[in-house]
Amino acid sequence: MSDAVFRGSDRYIATPDLLLSVNAALRLQKPLLIKGEPGTGKTLLAEEVARALDRPLFQWHVKSTTRAQQGLCEYDAVSRLRDGQLGEARVADIGHYIVQGVLWQAFECEQPAVLLIDEIDKADIEFPNDLLRELDRMSFSVYETRQIITARHRPLVIITSNNEKELPDAFLRRCFFHYIRFPDTDTLRRIVAVHHPDAQQRLVDAALRQFDTLRQIGGLKKKPGTSELIDWLTLLMAESIAPEQLDAAAGEMPPYVGALLKNEQDTGLLQRLLQMQQQRR
Structure with missing residues (x-):
């Protein structure tokens, strides 16, 4: 369990219930799912938590075309083909053409990090389900190289949603949830x-x-x-x-x-x- 505690910051006004939620996610080592109206500071929260806890921040801003695999790694076949045509020696090692995704970078960080998955509801409905295993086990396999990438330290995962679509129940069960109410x-x-x-x-x-x-x-x-x-x-x-x-x-x-x-x-x-x-x- 994490001993880190978020007490807010001089640049972000966090209500007591929001502070409780961030610290509960840290204690439980579960992803923190944040919902709320646009403009209520969901994305900024991850930035301020990382700054207050002195942790590196890795940001994955989700679009409608984003696939879960992109957060893990991608095989750059085009670059390998081009290098092969040019007779480059490095083409023999496929590892040179594996592009690390944001999750991979956060997993290999030498200190505990904050990982923001921003506006997850923009992606296809299967996107959250495709990340269940990786977020649960904090590891994944690279098919092309047969590597197993395991997190050195479990990052604090902060996931934001604008409620554009419902998230799967299996995904919700694995998160600590908080709704940011509009400020009084x-x-x-x-x-x-x-x-x-x-x-x-x-x-x-x-x-x-x-x-x-x-x-x-x-x-x-x-x-x-x-x-x-x-x-x-x-x-x-x-x-x-x-x-x-x-x-x-x-x-x-x-x-x-x-x-x-x-x-x-x-x-x-x-x-x-x-x-x-x-x-x-």
Whole structure:
């Protein structure tokens, strides 16, 4: 069992239940599956855990075309064919053409590492099942060379999901699960203070009021998250928007709304709601 303890960091506001989950995964030596709205800091968590524990970080950002084998290793047949045509002596050793994947790199790290498998739900439904054995046993075989690669130290595996598709039950049983709830107002203030320590408190309060009003609108395709709030405040501060201007603009389209709403359906919905409010007055 691991003796490492994550207590948060100066750059990442972690709630007590999130700290508990990270440390439970460390203690149990199980993958930590993190779900939550986009923009709630799932990916950043792995970076900050690695920094706080002084561990190397290996990142595997999953796409729709990603295959589980790519995280282990791949055989570069094209390079071997080209070297063979050029008469290279190294072509006789197939090991020269085995490309190490992120899991292999993490397994061979000389110290305990943090391994991030980011947005696992983007891949094919079989992707998580294809990693069950490797994540359980912390080892895998390289078919081409008959090697067995075994982890020198069991890494802390942090897996993120945006809930785009359900994950297999067999995979879920092997994980410690945590859902990052959207931060309450007090936690948002603490997050803002990390990114904008010099922000005027009255501006932050006015921005949070408008931000909360936006998030309460029913029917939004994508609610603004913490990352959007930070970007929006960056713009407000850069343009010296006064708190009074924000308060006066309540009931109107917020300045720099493109930092908060990311598609035409949501901006159109907001425009219609504002027009309806004006007509009632």
